[in-house]
Amino acid sequence: MAEAANSVPRFDTRTEVDFVIIGSGAAGGIMARELSVAGFSVVLLEQGPHLQAADFRHDEWAYDVNNELTWSARQGHPQTFRKSEDEEAVPVRQALGYAHNVGGSSVHFSGNFWRFRPIDFMEASVKGSIAGTNFADWPISYEELEPYYSRVDWEIGVSGLQGPWDPPRSRDYPCPPMPIKGSDVLLERAAKQLGLNPYPAPVAILSQPHNGRPACTHCGFCNGYGCEMNAKSSTMIAMIPQALASGNCELRTGCTAARIETDDAGRVTEVVYWETDGSVQAQRAKAAVVCANGAETPRLLLLSASNRFPDGLANSSGMVGKNLMFNGYSTVAGLFEQPVNAYKSIPATRVVHDYYELPSSLGFYGGGGIDGRHPTRGLPMGLAMSSSLFGGPSWGSEFKRNLQREFTHTAAFDGHTTSLPVSSNSVSLDPVVKDKWGRPALRCTYKDHPDDIATMKFFYDLSNELMSAAGAIKQAGFYPENGQNGNVHLLGTCRMGNDPASSVVDRFHRSHDVPNLFMVDGSSLVTSGRGQPTMTIMALAFRAADNLIQAARRGEV
Numbered sequence: 001m002a003e004a005a006n007s008v009p010r011f012d013t014r015t016e017v018d019f020v021i022i023g024s025g026a027a028g029g030i031m032a033r034e035l036s037v038a039g040f041s042v043v044l045l046e047q048g049p050h051l052q053a054a055d056f057r058h059d060e061w062a063y064d065v066n067n068e069l070t071w072s073a074r075q076g077h078p079q080t081f082r083k084s085e086d087e088e089a090v091p092v093r094q095a096l097g098y099a100h101n102v103g104g105s106s107v108h109f110s111g112n113f114w115r116f117r118p119i120d121f122m123e124a125s126v127k128g129s130i131a132g133t134n135f136a137d138w139p140i141s142y143e144e145l146e147p148y149y150s151r152v153d154w155e156i157g158v159s160g161l162q163g164p165w166d167p168p169r170s171r172d173y174p175c176p177p178m179p180i181k182g183s184d185v186l187l188e189r190a191a192k193q194l195g196l197n198p199y200p201a202p203v204a205i206l207s208q209p210h211n212g213r214p215a216c217t218h219c220g221f222c223n224g225y226g227c228e229m230n231a232k233s234s235t236m237i238a239m240i241p242q243a244l245a246s247g248n249c250e251l252r253t254g255c256t257a258a259r260i261e262t263d264d265a266g267r268v269t270e271v272v273y274w275e276t277d278g279s280v281q282a283q284r285a286k287a288a289v290v291c292a293n294g295a296e297t298p299r300l301l302l303l304s305a306s307n308r309f310p311d312g313l314a315n316s317s318g319m320v321g322k323n324l325m326f327n328g329y330s331t332v333a334g335l336f337e338q339p340v341n342a343y344k345s346i347p348a349t350r351v352v353h354d355y356y357e358l359p360s361s362l363g364f365y366g367g368g369g370i371d372g373r374h375p376t377r378g379l380p381m382g383l384a385m386s387s388s389l390f391g392g393p394s395w396g397s398e399f400k401r402n403l404q405r406e407f408t409h410t411a412a413f414d415g416h417t418t419s420l421p422v423s424s425n426s427v428s429l430d431p432v433v434k435d436k437w438g439r440p441a442l443r444c445t446y447k448d449h450p451d452d453i454a455t456m457k458f459f460y461d462l463s464n465e466l467m468s469a470a471g472a473i474k475q476a477g478f479y480p481e482n483g484q485n486g487n488v489h490l491l492g493t494c495r496m497g498n499d500p501a502s503s504v505v506d507r508f509h510r511s512h513d514v515p516n517l518f519m520v521d522g523s524s525l526v527t528s529g530r531g532q533p534t535m536t537i538m539a540l541a542f543r544a545a546d547n548l549i550q551a552a553r554r555g556e557v
């Protein structure tokens with residue numbers, strides 16, 4: 001593994017830099033680029049390594065079993081899970097999954113890039129409150145965020161074509177849609193047969209060269225894998241090189257933030273962190289920007305409790321770690337007479353968004369979309385380990401025959417759906433289990449709201465209908481009817497809002513409690529969207545940086 005050398009400049013830890021940023025992922029990479037290119041001195045702390053395209057392999061064992069990118073108890077990062085607050089959480093391999101490396105999960109994600117729509121930002125006003133939830137409007141509108149969505153399209157690199165249901169956009173996509181996969185031809189036909197409107201999936205993957213990067217070569221090892229071509233639009237390739245080239249950003253890899261320290265006035269003074277060898281450092285800064293994601297950002301704030309902030313930093317509302325949202329899912333696999341080759345290329349090339357908002361006549365809140373996939377993410381070993389999809393023996397010659405056929409002859413139609421913000425769904429500090437640094441492990445408490453389960457079932461049923469219309473000869477599927485036990489969408493745990501009593505950050509991502517502390521990542525989201533939250537996380541980061549630069553220039557940080 002080529003560990004890229006930390007770049008110049010090297011800032012003295014005892015001298016105040018303008019910003020210390022914690023986490024170099026989807027949001028952190030953008031914050032680092034924007035702030036450093038604007039001329040501010042930035043120290044970027046990232047707990048993982050700085051991998052490059054040449055480091056990525058098609059190695060299922062390394063990534064899916066050994067969690068080489070995502071880290072788990074194997075690497076000294078255990079987590080615990082429980083469904084409700086009155087249960088004792090039990091150790092699990094991983095409930096809250098994310099990649100620990102420069103670029104964060106934007107490096108190995110699937111790149112499905114759905115913009116939120118205007119309704120997402122004001123849905124509580126339109127639909128009304130929902131019992132047992134903290135369903136709320138955002139303090140910003142789609143119109144306010146739209147210019148930043150366009151910046152994501154062009155500066156990060158997105159391929160697509162405006163669909164019939166898409167919100168208005170100020171600029172076209174920079175790259176045309178990815179070519180349709182064989183299996184998605186079936187989804188498209190089936191959807192049209194049911195009177196629906198399938199259209200090309202917007203993806204953070206290049207269909208043609210853009211910003212000096214090449215187009216996707218359709219290698220198929222995409223979801224959960226880093227891109228060997230640099231065609232996947234991670235911040236690792238689209239943002240970090242520019243931050244480093246600015247001469248104002250020092251990237252420190254293998255550096256895990258342990259605490260954020262504040263002074264008597266309640267302002268951030270420095271961030272304490274461990275280096276890989278366990279030595280402790282502290283970087284002084286005028287302001288801290290926490291971009292560690294919806295799991296690690298609240299954990300760090302809770303770990304930064306002090307006499308002045310006994311319930312955790314920035315937590316006067318009690319909302320730090322609360323309102324965790326995952327997005328729901330469902331999947332239906334179909335076996336076809338002929339090869340459909342869903343394993344090839346990127347994860348999804350067609351989406352159906354006709355049910356973005358479910359009709360209220362159904363009696364529950366929800367909405368989502370369906371896209372075409374391979375049932376085991378295009379991974380041969382994944383298929384073998386999940387046994388035969390449609391029944392049959394799990395060993396012997398018939399098993400091998402089934403595997404051979406199913407790998408090429410199956411497609412999956414997956415639902416991606418809303419999750420409601422529920423305060424008992426949370427990230428908190430486990431009272432017993434510790435990680436390799438001696439920190440309390442991440443404890444996840446999660447039980448899907450009944451409306452979220454009903455929504456998953458709706459999309460599961462619709463996928464079954466689509467699969468039949470597509471001509472599948474066998475179907476098998478799943479939705480988590482008893483609730484999810486984890487996810488990779490980590491949202492809402494430091495929610496944005498105007499009211500300091502019910503939110504953690506203001507509309508510009510500034511902590512309500514600590515004036516020089518900013519949280520910018522999946523934790524800021526007020527509602528979950530319909531799946532694929534990262535386009536919005538990135539647009540929020542561009543917007544947050546824009547406002548932070550202006551505030552800093554006015555001397556208001």
Ligand SMILES: Cc1cc2nc3c(=O)[nH]c(=O)nc-3n(C[C@H](O)[C@H](O)[C@H](O)COP(=O)(O)OP(=O)(O)OC[C@H]3O[C@@H](n4cnc5c(N)ncnc54)[C@H](O)[C@@H]3O)c2cc1C
Nearest residue numbers: 023025026027047104105110111112257521522532533534
């Ligand atoms: C397999 C997979 C597929 C996905 N597919 C999609 C998709 O198709 N579409 C979509 O929209 N989303 C997808 N996602 C989710 C998406 O990747 C995340 O929503 C997004 O990356 C979150 O951005 P973030 O900035 O909040 O955090 P991250 O990208 O997770 O970045 C956080 C960074 O902070 C670092 N960090 C954390 N704690 C510390 C600390 N204490 N000190 C130093 N560094 C720290 C982490 O190592 C990481 O690099 C997928 C995720 C996974 C795992």
Ligand code: SF4
Nearest residue numbers: 216217219220222227
């Ligand atoms: S399918 Fe394309 S974008 Fe995905 S990893 Fe392979 S080359 Fe990269």
